[in-house]
Amino acid sequence: MLRKVSGGCLCKKIQYKALGEPKWVSVCHCRMCQKAYGNTSAIFAAFSKGQLQFTSGLPKYFQSSDIAKRGFCIDCGSPIVFSYKSLDAVFVGTLDDPENWQPNGVHLGIESKIPWDVIHDKLPQYRTEEDPEFIAASSSDNTVIK
């Protein structure tokens, strides 16, 4: 059975729905996600860019590196979306029903993991430079998808 997927920011100005279920849900421990989320890690559900539709408002984007941008709500500050320029994927962590989407992908950015933030699952762990999506997004041979 297909489960409805939706999400949005704290003040509810920005809301989205997904056409389909997340491709996977992963956890990123990199320093940039720690700063952007104000936490020890960030949980991301992955969708194709065309799968995620904003139904209310739009995020403001911060270009966090040459290859990636992060969208957030300008009113309440909630981090909404992360995407690489050259990958057909968007990552969101503000789902309305996160209890339905337990991480089933990988742990990323493991080089910056806070030692007391103990991982209790058996999902694969990658350093940022070993992350297949980061490698694909960093490759200059890659076709840019807007």
Ligand SMILES: [Zn+2]
């Ligand atoms: Zn908001």
Ligand SMILES: [Zn+2]
């Ligand atoms: Zn990260």
